[in-house]
Amino acid sequence: MSAYVAAKQAEIIRSHQKDDFYTGGIQSALSEIVQTSFGPRIWINWRHEIDLLADLGYFVLTTVSGYQTLGEEYVNILQVNSSHRVIPSRMRRVAMVLLQILTPYLLHRILNWLETEMRQNRALNITPRGRDSAISLIKGIRSSLTFLHRCHLAVFYMSGVFYHFSKRFTGIHYLLVRPGMQNSKRPSYKVLGWLSVIQLSFSVLQQAIKALQETRKASKTENASSVGSVSKVSVPETSMDPQRKCALCLETRQNSTATPCGHLFCWDCIVEWCTMKPQCPLCRETSELSRLIILKNFDQN
Amino acid sequence: MATSCCAGNQKDLAAAMQRHRFTTTQRLRTFLVMADDKTRNEAGNIRDALRVSQLDATELDTQLFEVIKAQLNNIFTYFKPQFLVKYSPEINAIIRSILWKYSVGSDASTIGQQLLDLKYMNTRSTCPDDLWMTRRQRLAHACLFVGLPWLDERKAQLKASTSSVPHSEHFWYAVQWISKAVRILSLLNFLVFLTRGRYQKLSERLLGIAAVFPHPVGSRQIGFEYLDRELLWHGFAEFLFFILPLINFRRMKNFFSRHLSLRSPATKEQRSERDFTECTVCGLWPFNPQQIGCKHIFCYYCIQSNYAADVRFTCPECGHGIAGADGIAPVVLETGS
Secondary structure (H helix, E strand, O other): OOOOEEOOHHHHHHHHHHHHHHHHHHHHHHHHHHHHHHOHHHHHHHHHHHHHHHHHHHHHHHHHOOOOOHHHHHHOEEEEOOOOOOOOOHHHHHHHHHHHHHHHHHHHHHHHHHHHHHHHOOOOOOOHHHHHHHHHHHHHHHHHHHHHHHHHHHHHHHHOOOOOHHHHHHOOEEEEOOOOOOOOOOOOOHHHHHHHHHHHHHHHHHHHHHHHHHHHHHHHHHHOOOOOOOOOOOOOHHHOOHHHEOOOOOOEOOOEEEOOOOOEEEHHHHHHHHHHOOEOOOOOOEOOHHHOEEOOOOOOO | OOOHHHHHHHHHHHHHHHHOOOOHHHHHHHHHHHOOHHHOOOOOOOEEOOHHHHHHHHHHHHHHHHHHHHHHHHHOOOOOHHHHHHOHHHHHHHHHHHHHHHOHHHHOOOHHHHHOOOEEEEOOOOOOOOOEOOHHHHHHHHHHHHHHHHHHHHHHHHHHHOOOOOOHHHHHHHHHHHHHHHHHHHHHHHHHHHHHOOOOOHHHHHHOEEEEEOOOOOOOOOOOHHHHHHHHHHHHHHHHHHHHHHOOHHHHHHHHHHHHOOOOOOEHHHOOOHHHHOEOOOOOOOOOOEEOOEOOEEOHHHHHHHHHHOOOOEOOOOOOEOOOHHHOEEOOOOOOO
């Protein structure tokens, strides 16, 4: 029986929470200094870089220079390499810190840059259609990144190693250094992992079904494009009568509908409101959805 | 009890740490775990406090101050609101000085440090027998702990009241620069503290006092109940929020009521006058009355929403089905019937 056991999920998560707390403190201190010395405008332009600098400072002074981070010290865990016997080499630690801090920042920056470039740069020689698909591709990359992150988290809940991608790439494990104290019975995080897996697979299924339906619909509308769609009747702004204004959308009422208290709104507006809160938006009298009365032969002059 | 295998591991780890120059805190930390006597310094059992313990002590101190302040505010709830606001810097100073009197003033450690079994040590002391804060250090601590925050909070008023004094603007300009410099220096101090593990606050570095463990301490025990509970419940809740909208409760309810209850069919001809006054779904006066072929009447919203949720919806009273979207028709009163 070894005195050193691999750290469990709870310790690792707690240590990261603590680290986040302290880096947050450094970030806000640095932001305040920048704001008071250079003004808020410069701070807004550089706030991501300031946060990056704070994070880098924290991890360079702890992990890279060979100390535990504050969170690791709090829960008594130690970084070791995959042999569980040796502290990871400095190169490994540097790589881990850079991966952990720089990758999200660079990804965010690159995707943002690409998106603005796609939206605004007229010099690029692409058709509007190609532009739209590129933008949706960027959005897809963003959502798949969060999806990947959640998958990784689910794996972490089940296996108990590698909370971050950076730790997985550099093979940095955690060791619990607590003498004589065996871990008491704790609820297993595997349940949490399975829950996340079920949820993720469901959401993938949902997305796939939605995409399938959309492509079907798109092909249908392409076939039936000659029919022409029914568009909303637009009312000229100049003929706006305050008596016929809907208090919710502030435009001329379409399909006037009365609440039990007698106030009039558009059908769409009041139904949307009442599904959220069964109350008249003007006088707060209760008005269930079933109690709304659509006024027929009312909107015509 | 350590077996030989365990001792081997410890040696490996210790050697690894030596190789990578693990200094002060981490070495101390790990050696504490190994119960190595060499880490005790020449003064006996005194060791530098852990960084997290020092930070936690500071956090506890601020929390304690907030608690006292909140209680005081409660006492003065029914007084004029200006009273507390006007004298709040002075009140804060009084609270701080009382706190100081019964913590650093008498015991050489703040309340938070007492809770975590820490104590301030005089790092400039040359005599090994007297390691604790001197009287002068305590008074200086009082100045920094009570006086400076008061000055900071009173700054605006003092500035306004001394505006007639010549050259006062230069003084306040300097104060502004000093407060800026203090901010930068305390951030730098914190960064140095991360690696050195001593002097968590700028004032401690200035006074030459460092928080230490006066007695040997065992390793810290951390309760994970809250974390476990929070994470698990959060996971469950998120899962439920995700799953619930996917379940069509109306359809399930309709399915069970269709198969479990005994119902007798009722045709349109059996409709009495009472049936016109009640929606079968909501039990209220039917708005925009609709019928589906049986004698029962529904609100437009009630029947349409139920049909949208479940196309196999049947009349809850008699089990009459709906024949497509055209099966729902407005009630037309036949004249002469």
